[in-house]
Amino acid sequence: MFDLDFARSQFPAFSAPALKGWGFFENAGGSYACARTIAALNDVYTQMKVQPYHAHPAARRLGERMDESRVLWAGALGLEPDEVHFGPSTSQNAYVLERAFADLIGPGDEIVVTNQDHEANSGAWRRLAEARGAKLKEWRVEPQSGRLLLEHLAELLSPRVKLVTAPHCSNILGRENPVAEIVRLAHEAGALAVIDGVSWAPHAIPDVGALGADVYLFSLYKVFGVHQGLMAVRRPLFERLPNQGHFFNAGLNAKRLVPAGPDHAQVAAAGAVVDYIDDLAARHALRADSPRARAAGVSALWRAHETALLAPLLDWLARHPRARVLGSTEADARRAPTISLATERAPAELAAELAKRSIMAGAGHFYAYRLLEALGLDPERGVLRLSFVHYTSPAEVDSLMKALDAVL
Structure with a gap:
């Protein structure tokens, strides 16, 4: 219990x-915010509010904390640490991804969006279609229930579809969508899948690795943490995306999709929620030998x-x-x-x-x-x-x- x-x-x-x-x-x-998050932020701001990764001890500790946040969240989400990226918010992260996707989308291509989404995971891709001369297809909800029906998605797919976006859960209706099936259909059509998990992650930490989405986004400030957005970008896609940061940071994975640079303190404190999850696991004597479990x-x-x-x-x-x-x-x-x-x-x-x-x-x-x-x-x-x-x-x-x- x-x-x-x-x-x-x-x-x-x-x-x-x-x-x-x-x-x-x-x-x-x-x-x-959970106590772990608040304590972690307080620790950073009082003990190591400096530029990270320099040689002195405070900078080293801060850099280690930032790296640890990626490791902790990667374990919880079933990912590798270099697939976890932090940005100012999910809306901002989606905007940056849209810019990065511009090289992958062109005239004659097709993008599928829904009318169930929060505008952050709809407006960005609608703008991309318009800017790149691609055809926009809208996967529309059933007007009585508000549900997204898989058979309607199947009707929209074609070899020209390059991207399918959808919410894991509506922030209005509260109903989980069958994400694994959405991703499977997208991949079978040769398309990439971008999933907005903002409204589901606070209720069940997703196994992003098992779901198979190429991109999965959610907001840490809605999951008992800091005001940051987490982007899970799978490695095969990430390697295709052009750098969106300063040119001299192109070789630094953690900065390629964060043009403004990371918020050091918040990134360092982001992993504290995973510590809280571990506290709950220990309190309930859960027999789980991995972070994902x-x-x-x-x-x-x-x-x-x-x-x-x-x-x-x-x-x-x-x-x-x-x-x-x-x-x-x-x-x-x-x-x-x-x-x-x-x-x-x-x-x-x-x-x-x-x-x-x-x-x-x-x-x-x-x-x-x-x-x-x-x-x-x-x-x-x-x-x-x-x-x-x-x-x-x-x-x-x-x-x-x-x-x-x-x-x-």
């Missing part, structure tokens, strides 16, 4: 006076706890007369605890009313503008989004339902 008390004890936010009594339900926009074991604990909290909430919302849950109302292993509601009252008003009842929630389109249009909703009006993660308690969910009932 998941030790919720232990997990919550690892997050200083739960003992902060300013946050006492508040229920946090906008985790999809950014999670609390520990990440998988802890992810299973997270998912079981989240699903147990999600089931009664979804069931209650499905029966509520003044709110409509977008997407699936079934709580299972493929349903993340990210719930978006179409409501009679304006979502922004509801979020403000919830705040008066000590519930933190969000309202808007959450950069999924095209998805809301496809579902027949006004993106400018948006939706009310409620999202939680493994550190959320049953009592907080109960408080959420009581507050929702009052404001809806």
Whole structure:
């Protein structure tokens, strides 16, 4: 059984006076940072806030910490360390990748995007198609459920498709997409696969190596860490991409896809989340002799706890007369605890009313503008989004339902 008390004890936010009594339900926009992350950042800023990799001890320690973050995340994701890259955010990382992909795409080529994505993993590739004279194909959601159907992707594929992009999970619908099958279909057609994992990684650390995606992106600040985006770029593709950094850094893998240069302190602290995962594995006596196995074991604990909290909430919302849950109302292993509601009252008003009842929630389109249009909703009006993660308690969910009932 998941030790919720232990997990919550690892997050200083739960003992902060300013946050006492508040229920946090906008985790999809950014999670609390774990104590390991905060301590690692404090250590860097107080002990080694210098330029890394020079000869003096502080610089050596900082460089070692930065290298260790890549090793730690590579182990958790089933990758090699040189396949892990850190950048300012997933949106910025996608933009840089788009620039790097320009040499691989040309007139007559085709790019497949979805209308389910966060705009970061849609807009970049749409711009690339326009700039390079390539044909853009849109893999559209089923308008009632919002699902992406594999048979529709198969219809779009051809020998001219060079790139397929898709989300691992919608940041509005909370439903996991069959990424391994998406990647397989793309590769069988001779295309590369770019997967946005921002909305899934906080709930289950992905086995990127097993999924087979050529690029996998997610945001560390939504996975209990620093404000950085992590790019997993598989080695065969990375070797084809031109340098996007300073010309004299072309031989340094860690800098080739980070034009502005890395944020030394945040990169050094990025691996602390993996330490937290290992702490959870030890607390639960998980028999796992590899970083990837520990990440998988802890992810299973997270998912079981989240699903147990999600089931009664979804069931209650499905029966509520003044709110409509977008997407699936079934709580299972493929349903993340990210719930978006179409409501009679304006979502922004509801979020403000919830705040008066000590519930933190969000309202808007959450950069999924095209998805809301496809579902027949006004993106400018948006939706009310409620999202939680493994550190959320049953009592907080109960408080959420009581507050929702009052404001809806």
